[in-house]
Amino acid sequence: MVKLRIGFFQGIFWLVFILITIFMVVMVGGLLFYGEWAAFLSVIRNPEFHFAVVFTLWTSLLATVLAAAVAVPCGFILSRYHFQGKALIDALMDIPIVLPPLVSGLALLILFGPVLGNTLDRLGLDVVFSARGVVVAQWFIATPFAIKTFKQAFDAIDPRLENVARTLGCSPADVFLRVTMPLAKGGVLGGLTMAWARALGEFGATAMLAGITRMKTETLSVAIFLNMTIGDMQFAIATAVIMLLVALILMSVFKVVTGTGVRL
Amino acid sequence: MKRLVQVLATMFLSLLMAALVTGCGKPSGPSAGGEGSTSQAQGKASLFAYVGANLKDPVSELAQTYEQKTGVKVELTFNNSGALLNQLETMKKGDVYMPGGMPFVEAAQKKGYIEEIAGPIAYHTPVIVTPKGNPAKISKVQDLGRSGLKLVIPDKEATAIGKTVFKTFDKLGITESVEKNSPTYVESPAKVVAAILMGQGDAGIVEYSNTYKNLEKLDVVEIDSAVNIVDQIPCATLNYSNQKDQARDFLEFMKKEGPAVFEKYGFKTKI
Secondary structure, three states: OOOOOOOHHHHHHHHHHHHHHHHHHHHHHHHHHHOOHHHHHHHHOOHHHHHHHHHHHHHHHHHHHHHHHHHHHHHHHHHHOOOOOHHHHHHHHOHHHHOOHHHHHHHHHHHHHHHOHHHHHHHOOOOOOOHHHHHHHHHHHHHHHHHHHHHHHHHOOOHHHHHHHHHOOOOHHHHHHHHHHHHHHHHHHHHHHHHHHHHHHOOHHHHHHOOOOOOOOOOHHHHHHHHHHOOOHHHHHHHHHHHHHHHHHHHHHHHHHHOOOOOO | OHHHHHHHHHHHHHHHHHHHHHHHOOOOOOOOOOOOOOHHHHOOOOEEEEEEHHHHHHHHHHHHHHHHHHOOOEEEEEEOHHHHHHHHHHHOOOOEEEOOOHHHHHHHHHOOOEEEEEEEEEEEOEEEEEEOOOOOOOOOHHHHHOOOOOEEEEOOOOOHHHHHHHHHHHHHOOHHHHHHHOOEEEOOHHHHHHHHHOOOOOEEEEEHHHHOOOOOOEEEEEOOOOOOOOEEEEEEEEOOOOOHHHHHHHHHHHHHHHHHHHHHOOOEOOO
């Protein structure tokens, strides 16, 4: 434990921090308060809900893994190399952050429908209106967050350490695996958390690309949408609360285990 | 401590890999939960329908009944009528289009997507909802133009009900004042209900069927039938369908069985 000696300046920081914490707690509390226990229990017993939980977990994890697979090389290149038009490409990779998810979804729909649809159909890898579409949409939305955080993690490493490793006879791959990655671990894990969190809550792009089909492309956010549309507020709130708790628990465990906070 | 972190990180990564492998090994299309086995397995191709989100309950039930009767699965994707039209326009595939109102089917027909229209399966009827007790004392649709009200109205472009009700506003010449009273438009009538329940407005416009679940928390003010425009809820087959006979068969089924089920879920099926 660090002993806290609070001066005026830190006092202001603490005040803001505490206020925001209270705001978050009250917000979550409001959701809990507005829900009814009976609805809560019936949601937990609902097979549609079970499907949505399992489906959301595996799609978002898969999307996170794929996002990481893309973000490690991209983040590394953006961090270590300078080339013509780098700023533009960097900005291009941020597009999914800037675009409304609905627009992202529409862009993906055009890409995987009219443009690539027939080819993918022949390969039996249809993306549109399928579970695969959900993963693709989540991956698309989550990847820029991973790229950004990974790039920052690589930026923070002193390149001289890598050079020293090279002079000691490591191959570039060796250097990356034994020096760069261990040093960037904190940032990378933080980035993974961010990407996963983003994939977990993804709705707009998913709805457009994968469609909203019960028990097929039904993630938790889709389930909430569906129950809102038929005026079943209680089911929607109960689902939202459970989703919130699951996310909170998983994130906390992950942060404690890896000793990372999310850094952005 | 460091060892522990390493061990845990390894465990986490292997878990991710496992997810990756199982995820990749999933059969195409429906996954997990064993629900909705692939259509090939049944030897009958499934139909794909774009359905207005507001019609979720009756259409879900009808699709289930149809599957039990014929063995043909009807896959439903829900969204607001406008978004569905975008999806269908982009994808150029699917068998059935069932938006919340006629204008959307007509728009699709103009573009040459529609093969056959059946209907009306039911009617969609705009009604005014207010918080319990009607604190703003709204008794007729003209009152919505009163200054100082806060209204929650479904979007006039994207939702069928919004499209219809704005025609009524135009007819009465209160569009401008209604727009002044509407700080926001929402993407479905259900959102209107949610907003009114949470005390976010003095009144809103929804479809008649949106109210039946929340009658104890809302007041319903019917719009005078002399000015109210009631729209048909049609069901149409698409030109893109590669199983038109099956799609037409579903349409026949909807015509025959649809109205009774829609009525059960609070829709009006007679004018």
